[in-house]
Amino acid sequence: MRDAEEFDAFYASSAQRVLGQVYAMLGSRTEAEDAVAEAYARAWSRWSTVRECDSPEAWVRKVAYRVAVSAWRKAVNRVRAHRREATGQEVEPVSVDHVVLVDALRHIPTEQRRAIVLHHLVGLSVAEIAAETRANPNTVKTRLARGRQGLARYLTGDGHQTTAGRSHGA
Structure with missing residues (x-):
């Protein structure tokens, strides 16, 4: 003491x-x-x-x-x-689709974004995502479904504005 x-x-x-x-x-x-x-x-x-x-x-x-x-x-x-x-490596240019996808991902809730990235970009199964995020598999499925719906709204142009201020799909 x-x-x-x-x-x-x-x-x-x-x-x-x-x-x-x-x-x-x-x-x-x-x-x-x-x-x-x-x-x-x-x-x-x-x-x-x-x-x-x-x-x-x-x-x-x-x-x-x-x-x-x-x-x-x-x-x-x-x-x-x-x-x-x-040094000496060529960096491939970022496509417009990539920029739009990243922008759309920013507009959905964090846990949905995490599930979408882990499933669609990293390639993890629902069970693997559940283990990594310590979530129930049904919760992961719900996050994926809601995340896809949220992305669809932004990617189809329903009220989504790009950083340049133009609507997509208009």
Whole structure:
């Protein structure tokens, strides 16, 4: 109990200051908040060691900065890997039908959209969708039926407007 009280006091007295410092170093409050939260979580899990440091606050600040830099490096490496992989590959143009279908999917409820995509685009059976979504198979069937009806309304032009403002099927 003493450890928790001691850590709570440390956190209460230093968290805002550390957040401000890490924010100033990173330039992004969101990234700073995430990194500082992770650093305090790590400090708590190692509190018996961290409390013995010359400055537990400096330890947290250093860890927070390292967490943020690590996340930044991972993001940069993902972008670089994506660019390497995409270099020299031709990207097929997106068809008008694809754009219209994606637009129509956005207009039906989330669970119906999920069922439609899993069944018609991924190729899962009703039983597989039920297992993946933890829904009853009859619920999946209902979502598929209602989703198809909703898509039909948008794809046949019954009041559906494209992003360009023109009605489909008119």
